[in-house]
Each structure stands twice: as structure tokens, then as C-alpha cells.
Amino acid sequence: MRRFKAARRVAGIEYAIRDIMVPAGRLEAEGVKLIKLNIGDPNKFDLDVPRHVKEALYNAVAEGYSSYAPSEGDKELREAVADREKRRGADVNASDVIITHGISESIQLLFGSMLEVGDEVLVPGPSYPPYTSFARFFGAVPVPYRTVEEEGWKPDVEDLASKITERTKMIILVNPNNPTGALYPRKSLEEIVNLAGERGILLVSDEIYDELTYEEPFYSPTMLARDLPMIIFNGFSKVYLMTGWRLGYAVFVNPAGELDEVKDAFLGQARIRISANHPCQRAAIAALKGPQQHIEEVRRKLKERRDFFHKRINEIEGLSAQKPQGAFYIFPKIEDERWPDDKRFVLEVLNRVHVVFVHGSGFCPTYGRGHFRSIFLPPIETLSKALDALESFMRET
Numbered sequence: 001m002r003r004f005k006a007a008r009r010v011a012g013i014e015y016a017i018r019d020i021m022v023p024a025g026r027l028e029a030e031g032v033k034l035i036k037l038n039i040g041d042p043n044k045f046d047l048d049v050p051r052h053v054k055e056a057l058y059n060a061v062a063e064g065y066s067s068y069a070p071s072e073g074d075k076e077l078r079e080a081v082a083d084r085e086k087r088r089g090a091d092v093n094a095s096d097v098i099i100t101h102g103i104s105e106s107i108q109l110l111f112g113s114m115l116e117v118g119d120e121v122l123v124p125g126p127s128y129p130p131y132t133s134f135a136r137f138f139g140a141v142p143v144p145y146r147t148v149e150e151e152g153w154k155p156d157v158e159d160l161a162s163k164i165t166e167r168t169k170m171i172i173l174v175n176p177n178n179p180t181g182a183l184y185p186r187k188s189l190e191e192i193v194n195l196a197g198e199r200g201i202l203l204v205s206d207e208i209y210d211e212l213t214y215e216e217p218f219y220s221p222t223m224l225a226r227d228l229p230m231i232i233f234n235g236f237s238k239v240y241l242m243t244g245w246r247l248g249y250a251v252f253v254n255p256a257g258e259l260d261e262v263k264d265a266f267l268g269q270a271r272i273r274i275s276a277n278h279p280c281q282r283a284a285i286a287a288l289k290g291p292q293q294h295i296e297e298v299r300r301k302l303k304e305r306r307d308f309f310h311k312r313i314n315e316i317e318g319l320s321a322q323k324p325q326g327a328f329y330i331f332p333k334i335e336d337e338r339w340p341d342d343k344r345f346v347l348e349v350l351n352r353v354h355v356v357f358v359h360g361s362g363f364c365p366t367y368g369r370g371h372f373r374s375i376f377l378p379p380i381e382t383l384s385k386a387l388d389a390l391e392s393f394m395r396e397t
Ligand SMILES: Cc1ncc(COP(=O)(O)O)c(C=O)c1O
Pocket: 040, 101, 102, 103, 104, 105, 128, 174, 177, 178, 206, 208, 234, 235, 236, 237, 243, 246, 247, 248
């Protein structure tokens, strides 16, 4: 029999958040009930897309928006996105916005547009895995910069600066952060903005959790620098709870045309995949322009759940966690010396007490190991069951 070979470029690709579902799926197939705290999908719990956005989707289909959209995105949606980003301080208009199938596709298109084999991308350690995976896919080298656990996982700007080389093409920010829940302080962002400006490196800021913050205000680099080229990624998956609708965008902040060539390359690739989902784009206009009250409600629920999780996890012997300031993730440290390998820890917890977490090294082998990530999206009753199970695991193993 002839076996067909997969390309070498995909050999190193992993996505810990979903990869853990392979062993978890085997248990489920045997009838074991799991508490899944691995995937950051608010729609799986008691958080739902606002009704007016759903209605806008029905209406879009009824009104005939079933055709392909322009490759760069629906004009009205691009205008609504530009207006949102302008309120944040970005000097942009609709022509600077490209709509994609989620930020995930924006990462792929941007990295495909800019990275040559051997180029380096500075990514926060730990951070959202596709930044690392897509960099590798295009033959580039992801270089993690340290974030400091004891200081709420804020970026270590000295470490970041020390890792810049001739081949550094981009600095990635994920703020608020997945998996740590860190909200970057204004001062750190100012330092990074200055560094990017001085060294002529493109800043890419992933702001998908920007409205999900609990105490401190959110700052985007667009609020701190007027003349710095940068790219902002955002989307509708988290703040508007539209995860499965697959919609996001890239905003090219391009003060003197520095990003013209990259934007053309991005758009060239966007044309080969034709367009993002058209009816969902029409509904996203309603999301941005319509009532925003649901955000307050989501924030209130998440804050309560975060407070519960944070307090409870710190009561468990052998575990400790910083308090997340944004997003819906917490990144506890495994202090118990019996568990030097975070992946084994997560697999044992899965097998013995049937709670699904993601191992920290899946977010960065250097700065994520010895930790695991949990979501705190489910109601307190579910979180409480999971944490009771985790406590008994820690006691009994
Ligand atoms: C930091 C970050 N960026 C992007 C995404 C994915 O976004 P999208 O659904 O828009 O592809 C996630 C999903 O968890 C994320 O945590």
C-alpha cells in the first residue's frame, strides 16, 4: 500500500487546548462525565450572543446577504470597526480594516505576508499558541519573552529588549493575556511602544479580551502612540460571545504608509480565500452599533467566578495562582514537587478526577511549564465541583 506523506511544515504543529481533548474524548467514549475547563468558549455556558445580534443574522439571511462578501470585508462593518478603533485613539478609517474568519485567520494571513524563513517573532511567554504555531508553519522562529508571574504576569521589557536581533520582525502583545489573565500596565506598554519605535519593529496587539477586564483600565498601544505603525487584532468571539461565527479583523495603523506593502500582501491572500462569512458580517454590524449592556452583565458574572476560583485554588495545598485582571483564564502554579511535569499532572487529573485543564508548557515550554490553565467561565456550582475534585486529587495522590 502506498502511504502519502504529510508536509514537513506541519510536523511540529500542536494546539494544546484542543490536543488534550484526544485523551479526554477516549474517556468520554467510555461514558465518563468530564468537567471541561480547557476551552475558552463562553457559549458553552450561561453566556450567550445578544438577542439583537441573533436577529440581525436572521434578517441578513432573509434580506439576501447570502452571496460572497468583498474579500476585505463588508464596507459597513469595516466602517463600524474603524469607528470603534478611532474612539480608542487609532487614526484609521475603513480602508485600514480587513475582516477575517476570526483573529486566527488574521494571524495566518499576517505571518504569511511578512515572515521569511529564519525571521524571528517575539511572543509573550506564555501566550496563545497559534502565534508560535503559525510562525513555525512559515519557517520563522517564535522567541518567547518573559512575563513575570509575581507581578501579575506583566511583560519583562528588559528581557524583551535583550531578545531583539537583526531578524526580529514583530513583537506580539496579547493583552489581556491568554493564558495568564494579565492586563498589561500602561507603563509596560509605553516602554514596549518606545522600544518598537526605536528599533523599527512592527507591534502587533491582540486585544480580543479588551472589554473583559475587572479592576484596572485597559490600554491599547493606539492610545499611547500616534505615529507608530502597528497592527491591531480583534474580533467578535469573546466580547460579543460569537465564537462559532468565526469573525475577527486586522486594523492596519499606518501613519505614513509604512504598512502599505504588507497590507496589500495580506489582502492578496484574503482574496484567495474569497471572503469571510457574509451574513455573520452583517450581524457583526449590529453587534458593534447596537446596545452594549450585555458586556456589563458578562463582566459581572465573570468577576464573581474569578473571585471564587482564585480564592479556592489558593486554599489548595500545593497550588497557587495570581489573580487574573482580564479575560477568563487563570494560570495556577503547581508547587507540589511530586509533579515536576505539568503535562503528566494534567493527564493524571483528567484520568483520576475527570476535570480537563490544559498543561502550561502547551503555552510556552520555557515560561509556562510547571503551570496549568483553567477557564473560569462556568457557573460557580460547576467550578466548585471541579475544585473540590482537584483538592481531593492533591490530597490523595
Ligand atoms: C488571545 C486570543 N486571540 C485570538 C483568539 C481566537 O480568536 P478568534 O475566535 O477570533 O479566531 C483567542 C481564542 O481563544 C485568544 O485567546
